Amino acid sequence: MADSIFRKLRDGGEEGELAPALTIEETVASPFALDVSCYLLANLSSSILAGKSKSEGLVLITFSRSPSFYLQFLKQKGIFVSSSSKWIRVLDCYTDPLGWIDQPSTGVTEGSSLVKLHKCVTDLKRLFSSIIDAGRVMVGDGKTRFTVAIDSVNELLRHSSMPLVSGLLTDLRSHEQVSSLFWSLNTDLHQEKVTNALEYISTMKANLEPLCPSSHGKRNALENLFLVHQDFGKGRFHVRFKLRKGRVRVMSEEYHVDQMGINFSPISSAESVIATTKSLLPKVHFNLQLSEKERVEKEKVVLPFEHQDHGKSTEIYDGRRTLADGKTEATPLLSSGELQTDAVSSGKGGEIIYFRDSDDEHPDSDEDPDDDLDI
Amino acid sequence: MDRSVNLLDVALGFGEHQVSDQSPLSGKVVVIEDCVETSGSFVLHQIMKRLLSPPSSSHSLIFLAFARPFSHYDRILRKLGCNLAAQKANNRLVFVDMLMMKCSDGEEDNVSAVAKLFREIQATVRKLRSVTDTNITVMVDDMSLLEISATNSHHVLDFLHYCHTLTSDSNCSLVILNHEDIYLSLERPAYLLQMVCLADVVIKAEPLASGLANDVHGQLTVLNKGISSNSRNKLQNFQFRIKENGIEYFYPGSRT
Numbered sequence: 001m002a003d004s005i006f007r008k009l010r011d012g013g014e015e016g017e018l019a020p021a022l023t024i025e026e027t028v029a030s031p032f033a034l035d036v037s038c039y040l041l042a043n044l045s046s047s048i049l050a051g052k053s054k055s056e057g058l059v060l061i062t063f064s065r066s067p068s069f070y071l072q073f074l075k076q077k078g079i080f081v082s083s084s085s086k087w088i089r090v091l092d093c094y095t096d097p098l099g100w101i102d103q104p105s106t107g108v109t110e111g112s113s114l115v116k117l118h119k120c121v122t123d124l125k126r127l128f129s130s131i132i133d134a135g136r137v138m139v140g141d142g143k144t145r146f147t148v149a150i151d152s153v154n155e156l157l158r159h160s161s162m163p164l165v166s167g168l169l170t171d172l173r174s175h176e177q178v179s180s181l182f183w184s185l186n187t188d189l190h191q192e193k194v195t196n197a198l199e200y201i202s203t204m205k206a207n208l209e210p211l212c213p214s215s216h217g218k219r220n221a222l223e224n225l226f227l228v229h230q231d232f233g234k235g236r237f238h239v240r241f242k243l244r245k246g247r248v249r250v251m252s253e254e255y256h257v258d259q260m261g262i263n264f265s266p267i268s269s270a271e272s273v274i275a276t277t278k279s280l281l282p283k284v285h286f287n288l289q290l291s292e293k294e295r296v297e298k299e300k301v302v303l304p305f306e307h308q309d310h311g312k313s314t315e316i317y318d319g320r321r322t323l324a325d326g327k328t329e330a331t332p333l334l335s336s337g338e339l340q341t342d343a344v345s346s347g348k349g350g351e352i353i354y355f356r357d358s359d360d361e362h363p364d365s366d367e368d369p370d371d372d373l374d375i
Numbered sequence: 376m377d378r379s380v381n382l383l384d385v386a387l388g389f390g391e392h393q394v395s396d397q398s399p400l401s402g403k404v405v406v407i408e409d410c411v412e413t414s415g416s417f418v419l420h421q422i423m424k425r426l427l428s429p430p431s432s433s434h435s436l437i438f439l440a441f442a443r444p445f446s447h448y449d450r451i452l453r454k455l456g457c458n459l460a461a462q463k464a465n466n467r468l469v470f471v472d473m474l475m476m477k478c479s480d481g482e483e484d485n486v487s488a489v490a491k492l493f494r495e496i497q498a499t500v501r502k503l504r505s506v507t508d509t510n511i512t513v514m515v516d517d518m519s520l521l522e523i524s525a526t527n528s529h530h531v532l533d534f535l536h537y538c539h540t541l542t543s544d545s546n547c548s549l550v551i552l553n554h555e556d557i558y559l560s561l562e563r564p565a566y567l568l569q570m571v572c573l574a575d576v577v578i579k580a581e582p583l584a585s586g587l588a589n590d591v592h593g594q595l596t597v598l599n600k601g602i603s604s605n606s607r608n609k610l611q612n613f614q615f616r617i618k619e620n621g622i623e624y625f626y627p628g629s630r631t
Binding site for chain 1: 490493494497529532533536537540543544563565568569571572577579596598600602607608609610
């Protein structure tokens, strides 16, 4: 399914329609959007190099990592990038986004035509033209198209307002030379409205859901991070496609992140759901709360002082025959005036039977029985 | 005791890398989150000592002190067996006293103040680099004080971002102490979350959930989440007891 996102991005949009766009959503508890971006970058790069893609170049705009990080990553994947590479351009908004550094950074030595420093992130119009220029330098002015990748829009959103950022993304999508576009977003850092807006302007949304218990309602995102325990690095990968016909398709997969990167596998079983309840951190060493099962079982226990007559109302026998008595226990009770032990011997369990001394005593009377005593 | 490697060192990767000169923290961001009940500054002191004491002679430290004066750290580190004044004279410690940092009213001044601070750090890093090829660590005690004094937390985040560029450009490491409880009342503490997002290692110091105890002073949770780290996605939890001349770390229930 991660494959199908990649294929959609690789194939791009039809002529005259908006380029397909993907939002990769991460949270603080599942901060793996970078891994997904890297996965897509590696796949897109190799398909561009193999000539299988509709786009012939890739413009990468880096905000959260230095360009050398990505070049190093591609190298690890066996894709060598040199300054003469004609298929990739990096726009570096990471090293000096606000122009605080006076001299140009000496950190990136590899290929100055490959990596271009962008010093004014707040001016989105300039950023837009820089991106398009970078693409045009690579694939030329004609109808050849290129893919645009933005590694994190969080930094953009911090410097500019949401309408401006979504405007930039829409402008990029509608540019005739952009074949597809993707960006990643940490949803915990912004208002829900921002997230929803960016989701809305994208055709695909990939959501990384951690395997942590979220049954306690909305809690602090930071607490979530420490609740994931040994399952940090695993989770569900949900993708929502907006199909061309207007239908929406949602697919889910499992992801697992390790040193080598991110791996996707089909959802195995309910095992992962069970995992959410186990916890590595003993918050308290003794249990203060009951689970649902424990609670139900606790309620089933009948305490010794509770009546065990299974729904029958309890009556105190007042010596007179009632309708029910006549049927069941009338005979032994009438036969003797003493305390009966028949109930015990007949195997019914413990029972307290009360006999009134005489008929003129009212059952449960409020009278003080000792009021005739002369003290 | 002080030569041996304790649980925190292992969690940070100091145990394995003693052979090579490369610090296990180089190129990484370590964020220490603490709260009023359990201060995390001892973690800072321990990392300081680990970096400056003899076996790792190739470390330099740039220390931004917002919270305490030099004499405070000097006294504590002396108890741990490390002479800060001597390290300062050796140029292995660059102590930047930020206690007197002036908070200006104007937005513009604030930006330029943080930018100026960053330029200062960058110049120091370059200077240290030009002398020897050392591992440089930038330490901040603590970032929330800067955040409070800044009129806009965005400037602090910008500052953090620029400090982060040092980790990838110059392979510095960044160790930041931050108070969590200032932001806990906020529904979406963007500043705190952003900091955690940047971090490769998050160390959280908190009191025991079961309340105060005589011989356990709190627990540490160390989460390695950095993409370049060896023990990626590893979460460790252990308890500690602060003693006069050091800290004792142990796994829950394993203390004799």
